[in-house]
Amino acid sequence: MSDRKQIVLGAYFPGVNHDTVWSDPASGSHIDFASFEHWARTAERGKLDLLFLAEGLRIRTRGEDFFDQDVVGRPDTFTVLASLAAVTEHIGLAGTINSTFNEPYELARKFATLDVLSGGRAAWNVVTSSDAPTGENFRHGGYLGHHQRYERAGETLAAVRTLWDSWGSDAVVADPASGTFLRDGHVGDFALHGNQFDIAGRFTVPRSPQGHPVILQAGESPAGRDFAAANADAIFSRYQKFEEARAFFDDVKARVAKAGRNPDEVRILPSAGVVLGDTEAQARERHAEIHDRQVDPWTAIVLAEMVWNRDLSAYDPDGPLPDVDPTPEAPTWIRGRAPLTQDAHATAKAWREIADARGLSLRETVKHVFDRAVFVGTPEHVADEIDRYVQADACDGFILGSHVSPTGLDEIVEKVVPILADRGVFRTDYERGTLRENLGLASPARFGERRPSVVAS
Amino acid sequence: MSGSPLPLHVAVALDGAGWHPAAWREPGARPDQLFSARYWTDLVRTAERGLLDLVTIEDALGLQSGDHLAEPERRTDRLQGRLDAELIAAFVAPLTSRIGLVPTVTTTHTEPFHVASALATLDHDSRGRAGWRVQTSVRPDEAAHFGRRTIAGLRRDELDTPAAKALVAELFGEATDAIEVVRRLWDSWEDDAEIRDVTSGRFLDRAKLHHVDFVGEQFSVRGPSIVPRPPQGQPLVVSLGHGDEPYRLAARGGDVLFVTPHDAHEARGIVGRVREIEGETAREEPLRILADLVVLLADTDDEARERLERLDAIDPVSSDAAVLATTPSALADLLVSWQEAGLDGYRLRPAVLPTDLDRIVDGLVPELQRRGAFRTVYAEPTLRERFGLPRPVSRYATAGSPA
Structure with a gap:
């Protein structure tokens, strides 16, 4: 072990976004369990820290039509992670689950169960929903405004933590001789009275190995960053360029300290696409080819429509950006996908500046903006870059992926990860702890292991 | 019916340490492992070794609580606590290959959209072995866990009051709606919706995805599902019933119904009543009817009775289903003879786990096989096929398949 920072590495499953190239001959099913199993086993072969699954609760639509040009459909996150728990031993299992369209009692049950079944490997990426039509699939209906969403997310997380704490680690005695199964008759008791929830009763799942599964969050707005800094064990960021990543790192770690937490106990993990080649030139060529397929002419139009919030199909992708202004006030044109911008006019202006300065067409502008591949080069170069970001405190590690599922991760694991391990900045074998311990995260004891018999509620 | 018996369906119901309240104290029980992946994996693998049709996994x-209508007692001498059944089934799916996996998922407080996604995914992960044990939640304490609606609950001595009947009708109406929504969502992707047509750049034939547009009293769901059609098309829907309201639920939306006769005569009466109620609905396939029995097995009748007495002395059993303490051979005779009442098979509730499950697999199953009443090999790859049920075409299919 060197005294250099140890890198955290995760893997995302290339799914329903345009950067997954389903037309690649190597592309497999995005639904069959065999695909997930291949991906998970590859990641575990590389000794990666965690697997990461995103979320979708609604089929995307454009106008009245279902999206048909990207991968469509995905399996249920909890179910896939529980199945993956059975075919892996060490790797963390992180699921993105909505706090708007789930209730704390069920969330706590599902994550505690996943943590028990996996031997302490569960992680929850807490998200909120801003997409009103998603509510059309749920009892709740409708959706919550931005402020209420965070209030609900905060109360949901607090409620779930209370439920996880409602069984002490010594609650189950299970002694046949004395006939004592539970330590006392109040195991599982809880009561919560907030603006969003007024719930009480008894929880069903014994305390799981981690006590609290790892909490992930992706804070963006100042309120979102504060929420993440106060609550999360690891924070995803969308800042992949080195300077932006450094600025985000400093900002969030300062917020973590301000929230009264040890900044070292929060990991900051941007996602990063990787494109490898035997030479730098070859890698760049391959990247150009992949990126050309990721942002094909039609996808370029659709991505621009995400900003303009109107039908742009009459525009030539190889021509200039639309001369009309965005109409953010109109009914949402593309639904079921997280918004690209909070301020469409500002984003359109920024895109126009890029296009003007560089002389880019609509499609070229979109390609410039949507380049998820952060690391393009030889395995040595990519390993250098990952190490550089981490050692310079631009982040603590990355969630890695490629444009092809499920086999895209293979070459990253085979070629890049061993270089990092050789340098002593990444593990050569798994530690024997929970995900929380392996990530060096704060013990859940900081939230207190509440013993129901001694805590009045 | 005479001559050699028809093959029986035999399912096993897994719950905690078994169905006797003192089971966790029995030698051979694994009380310290009840909440572990290993325990549940071992149980389901044992059931698969016995070629059983399916396992159900209880949940709530x-x-x-001692009385399932009442809130849990604050006593410390009984097993309390459980893991999420659907996730147990998902965990076990890659570790087994043929047995049906049927977790209990409640309809009262859950989101039908999530339920449909979870079970469709279980069907994908198990390659066509998923089922759904539908269950309502009538307890006020469970409603308070969600805080979104108040449920007055039922008292065993007041089941015939108008208020009680109205509550039962409300909960079963909602469950009927939940099954309808879930089934629509399972059909909302036609089988060949994913086309991956590189030439046209289309991943999907969007004409083959469908809104389900369900509008009900407790929920409305637009759809389509986020999960493509499950391998079985429609995973198996099962439920337990003790009277007309649950029989009606099963007749409207179920594939398999568990009932609780205490003798062959009662079984005949129940089957007759279920068939009558079925006649009032537009079903294509008759419900498969399995009788629930709590079983405690031993090499001799005396030994079986002594085991039951020993357990009852600690904490006496009370059950909606008949409790049989007997030998595998006598149980096999009983199962074959009750079949003449019109039953398609049984769901056995082992009194003690793993003991009585082991005895079902190693004792009862060979006895049934000897009588020609049980399979000697798993023939059908999917759970629906095991029950002789066809794979239905999506109700939204646009291509027009032969009737």
Whole structure:
């Protein structure tokens, strides 16, 4: 072990976004369990820290039509992670689950169960929903405004933590001789009275190995960053360029300290696409080819429509950006996908500046903006870059992926990860702890292991 | 019916340490492992070794209570606590290959959209072995766990009051709606919706995805599902019933119904009543009817009775289903003879786990096989096929398949 920072590495499953190239001959099913199993086993072969699954609760639509040009459909996150728990031993299992369209009692049950079944490997990426039509699939209906969403997310997380704490680690005695199964008759008791929830009763799942599964969050707005800094064990960021990543790192770690937490106990993990080649030139060529397929002419139009919030199909992708202004006030044109911008006019202006300065067409502008591949080069170069970001405190590690599922991760694991391990900045074998311990995260004891018999509620 | 018996369906119901309240104290029980992946994997693998049709896994959105209508007692001498059944089934799916996996998922407080996604995914992960044990939640304490609606609950001595009947009708109406929504969502992707047409750049034939547009009293769901059609098309829907309201639920939306006769005569009466109620609905396939029995097995009748007495002395059993303490051979005779009442098979509730499951697999199953009443090999790859049920075409299919 060197005294250099140890890198955290995760893997995302290339799914329903345009950067997954389903037309690649190597592309497999995005639904069959065999695909997930291949991906998970590859990641575990590389000794990666965690697997990461995103979320979708609604089929995307454009106008009245279902999206048909990207991968469509995905399996249920909890179910896939529980199945993956059975075919892996060490790797963390992180699921993105909505706090708007789930209730704390069920969330706590599902994550505690996943943590028990996996031997302490569960992680929850807490998200909120801003997409009103998603509510059309749920009892709740409708959706919550931005402020209420965070209030609900905060109360949901607090409620779930209370439920996880409602069984002490010594609650189950299970002694046949004395006939004592539970330590006392109040195991599982809880009561919560907030603006969003007024719930009480008894929880069903014994305390799981981690006590609290790892909490992930992706804070963006100042309120979102504060929420993440106060609550999360690891924070995803969308800042992949080195300077932006450094600025985000400093900002969030300062917020973590301000929230009264040890900044070292929060990991900051941007996602990063990787494109490898035997030479730098070859890698760049391959990247150009992949990126050309990721942002094909039609996808370029659709991505621009995400900003303009109107039908742009009459525009030539190889021509200039639309001369009309965005109409953010109109009914949402593309639904079921997280918004690209909070301020469409500002984003359109920024895109126009890029296009003007560089002389880019609509499609070229979109390609410039949507380049998820952060690391393009030889395995040595990519390993250098990952190490550089981490050692310079631009982040603590990355969630890695490629444009092809499920086999895209293979070459990253085979070629890049061993270089990092050789340098002593990444593990050569798994530690024997929970995900929380392996990530060096704060013990859940900081939230207190509440013993129901001694805590009045 | 005479001559050699028809092959029986035999399912096993898994719950905690078994169905006797003192089971966790029995030698051979594994009380310290009840909440472990290993325990549940071992149980389901044992059931698969016995070629059983399926396992059900009990669940509820609250702790166990002696009377399932009442809130949990604050006593410390009984097993309380459980893991989420659907996730147990998902964990076991890649570790087994043929047995049906049927977790209990409640309809009262859950989101039908999530339920449909979870079970469709279980069907994908198990390659066509998923089922759904539908269950309502009537307990006020479970409603308070969600805080979104108040449920007055039922008292065993007041089941015939108008208020009680109205509550039962409300909960079963909602469950009927939940099954309808879930089934529509399972059909909302036609089988060949994913086309991956590189030439046209289309991943999907969007004409083959469908809104389900369900509008009900408790929920409305637009759809389509986020999960493509499950391998079985429609995973198996099962439920337990003790009277007309649950029989009606099963007749409207179920594939398999568990009932609780205490003798062959009663079984005949129940089957007759279920068939009558079925006649009032537009079903294509008759419900498969399995009788629930709590079983405690031993090499001799005396030994079996002594085991039951020993357990009852600690904490006496009370059950909605008949409790049989007997030998595998006598049980096999009984199962074959009750079949003449019109039953398609049984769901056995082992009194003690793993003991009585082991005895079902190693004792009862060979006895049934000897009588020609049980399979000697798993023939059908999917759970629906095991029950002789066809794979239905999506109700939204646009291509027009032969009737």
